[in-house]
Amino acid sequence: MAETRFARAINQALADAMAADASVILLGEDIAAPGGPFSVTRGLLDKFGADRVRDTPIAEAVIVGASVGAAMGGLKPVVEIMFMDFVTLAMDALVNQAAKARFMFGDQTTVPMVLRTPHGGGLNAGPQHSQCLEAWLAHVPGLKVVCPSNPADAYALLRAAIDDPNPVIFVENKALYAMKGELPDPPPSDRLGVARTARPGRDATIVSYGAAVHTALKAAEALARESVEAEVIDLRSLQPWDEAAVLASLARTHRLVVAHEAVEAFGVGAEIAARMADVGFDELDGPIVRVGAPFMPVPFGKTLEAEYVPSADAVAAAVRRTLA
Amino acid sequence: MAGLTDVLLPKLGLTMKEGRLAEWRVTAGQPVRKGDVLFVVETDKIATEIEAPADGEMREILVEAGETVPVGMPVARWTGPGLAVGDGTGEAAPASPPPQSKPPAPREGERRVVATPLARRVARQRGIDLARVAGSGPSGRIKAIDIERAAAAPGAAPGTAPGTASPAVGASFAAGPTPVRRRRPASRVEAAMARRLVAAKRDIPHFYLSMQAEISRLLAIKEELAGAPGMPRLTLNTFVVLALGRALADMPEANALWEDDAIVELGRVDVAIAMQTDAGLLVPVLRDVPALGLEGVARAAAALAEKARAGNLALDDMAGGAVCVSNLGMHGVAAVAPIVNPPQAAILGVGAVQELFRPGPGGAPDLRREITLTLAADHRVLDGVRAAGLLRRVARHLERPALLLRTAA
Numbered sequence: 129m130a131e132t133r134f135a136r137a138i139n140q141a142l143a144d145a146m147a148a149d150a151s152v153i154l155l156g157e158d159i160a161a162p163g164g165p166f167s168v169t170r171g172l173l174d175k176f177g178a179d180r181v182r183d184t185p186i187a188e189a190v191i192v193g194a195s196v197g198a199a200m201g202g203l204k205p206v207v208e209i210m211f212m213d214f215v216t217l218a219m220d221a222l223v224n225q226a227a228k229a230r231f232m233f234g235d236q237t238t239v240p241m242v243l244r245t246p247h248g249g250g251l252n253a254g255p256q257h258s259q260c261l262e263a264w265l266a267h268v269p270g271l272k273v274v275c276p277s278n279p280a281d282a283y284a285l286l287r288a289a290i291d292d293p294n295p296v297i298f299v300e301n302k303a304l305y306a307m308k309g310e311l312p313d314p315p316p317s318d319r320l321g322v323a324r325t326a327r328p329g330r331d332a333t334i335v336s337y338g339a340a341v342h343t344a345l346k347a348a349e350a351l352a353r354e355s356v357e358a359e360v361i362d363l364r365s366l367q368p369w370d371e372a373a374v375l376a377s378l379a380r381t382h383r384l385v386v387a388h389e390a391v392e393a394f395g396v397g398a399e400i401a402a403r404m405a406d407v408g409f410d411e412l413d414g415p416i417v418r419v420g421a422p423f424m425p426v427p428f429g430k431t432l433e434a435e436y437v438p439s440a441d442a443v444a445a446a447v448r449r450t451l452a
Numbered sequence: 453m454a455g456l457t458d459v460l461l462p463k464l465g466l467t468m469k470e471g472r473l474a475e476w477r478v479t480a481g482q483p484v485r486k487g488d489v490l491f492v493v494e495t496d497k498i499a500t501e502i503e504a505p506a507d508g509e510m511r512e513i514l515v516e517a518g519e520t521v522p523v524g525m526p527v528a529r530w531t532g533p534g535l536a537v538g539d540g541t542g543e544a545a546p547a548s549p550p551p552q553s554k555p556p557a558p559r560e561g562e563r564r565v566v567a568t569p570l571a572r573r574v575a576r577q578r579g580i581d582l583a584r585v586a587g588s589g590p591s592g593r594i595k596a597i598d599i600e601r602a603a604a605a606p607g608a609a610p611g612t613a614p615g616t617a618s619p620a621v622g623a624s625f626a627a628g629p630t631p632v633r634r635r636r637p638a639s640r641v642e643a644a645m646a647r648r649l650v651a652a653k654r655d656i657p658h659f660y661l662s663m664q665a666e667i668s669r670l671l672a673i674k675e676e677l678a679g680a681p682g683m684p685r686l687t688l689n690t691f692v693v694l695a696l697g698r699a700l701a702d703m704p705e706a707n708a709l710w711e712d713d714a715i716v717e718l719g720r721v722d723v724a725i726a727m728q729t730d731a732g733l734l735v736p737v738l739r740d741v742p743a744l745g746l747e748g749v750a751r752a753a754a755a756l757a758e759k760a761r762a763g764n765l766a767l768d769d770m771a772g773g774a775v776c777v778s779n780l781g782m783h784g785v786a787a788v789a790p791i792v793n794p795p796q797a798a799i800l801g802v803g804a805v806q807e808l809f810r811p812g813p814g815g816a817p818d819l820r821r822e823i824t825l826t827l828a829a830d831h832r833v834l835d836g837v838r839a840a841g842l843l844r845r846v847a848r849h850l851e852r853p854a855l856l857l858r859t860a861a
Binding site for chain 1: 589
């Protein structure tokens, strides 16, 4: 076991995947010599050379479009989009090409690419560099969406994403890059679509993913002092998501809160809440409560942003509400 | 047809899934009185006469005599209250009137029952009328716990003297053994654990010794240490594991197992710790506990706990040791008499810290903080005197915490 930072675990996953498979290449803005804006790709240019670690122009539609083509041609591109906000520019390549190719060409081709991109606020990066847009992508059949909460998962899920024959969006919360955590040696392997119980509990279930898992754990700790034992489920994959694990937890606790940093309205939480209200109806002993950011752009100002990102207090309050 | 409810094929036994409607004793259009036999159901075991739970009029026969139908299927429609199935596998009378069991009556003024889905399900299973339950949730919403409370209240149990005014749903079927709420096959881990526990309790001649340890000084030292920089999380169990390790080191003859008619003394003091995880009870083993010291025990135990939580414990992690610690103190349990985990030969049950007064010198009350240690031991390996010696050493180590912290010689 070694302590590793989140960004470093992603770097190691990329390096190990590239060493294991010569068809894995990296594309992105400033990822080669500068090592990426968050230093995630640092050192990979030296290790694998400029053919496999390519700096691109500032043109997201081109980067992702080229990756879709490269993937269909037999490579396994891992693209970095510097901020998730810029995924807007790559939407046609992602939604109309990457997600559709396997279906439209009768399974003659797959698109084994990964799009890595950071989301989330807390860095005073303003409304155009802080958004959590994963729900958009989880809504598109043909795309998979992954969002790890710790270094070990970041490693294992990125390796699984690169190995997956389908296009996978790999979402990294900026606030986690500096987080330290255990990365076992040899590093773990895993598959997509499996949730993890981050903390067991009997009174209420908090479903979360990414950085919000830590908010949920903090809330669970606070609730434990009130003798409320909240179970925290870390989804890890959003598309596909582990419905069975969430339902099993709900069947034990009979109460559900879904917490994420993304805007609450029309979000991932809405999907989970709606599914559980259906398949878990008779298990519910209280309303399903969502916790997410308010329905407004991410504010720039430090104090405003601190209010904007959902807090542990907000998650704890939601648990108390469903227990009322 | 408003005002009619379904008469359902009742569930007459826990395993009953279907029944043959052997005979109708009433015909459509016939008025019936409470207690009249409506029809006869045959299962593979028995023929049962089904009585009307209230007065009413049979309007429509849906299933002919001789047909076999699943439990919960409507067999007729009548003007009386809905007939419940018996254990909740089907709902009473999903026809027009709500399953409130009142005779058809104008519904004006009847308040809507606000209840959670789980509360509704539990009420259905227990035969509790939601209209008579007070809700403790927001705006009087009925929650599952309100149903449990109502069910526990005297006279509220289904089938107990329904009275004349408002017969409870399915009152005439709810007698007999307690209904099953849920039945699920044991998981593989649960089944394996069950086999091991049965074998352990059957094959090991257990006996139990209890002793109190006064741990005020230990708690003070623990609190002082907890603030130290770089100190891993210390729990009372950290100290108990170390104390047990030291006690076993003091008494190597107690660090022993029973194996094929031989007593095997172990050459290193390893201590097992019982841990509750999602996958069930796991018992990983700490190696060479006396050499680890306090911080070492804390770190090693935390690492094993994390592995256990993540489901990554290897068989090697759970092998070895002669004695195990099972601590339920955090759950407020006063004393624990655990089952020995073979091939180990003893297990130490640890209870919660209790504050109490004991007569001090001169008889004045002396405030003490005590835990109850209960050693369950295999009599083939440890006799009463030896087990008492081991237990006393554990207690003495806990009562002399400064010495416990001393690095192993």
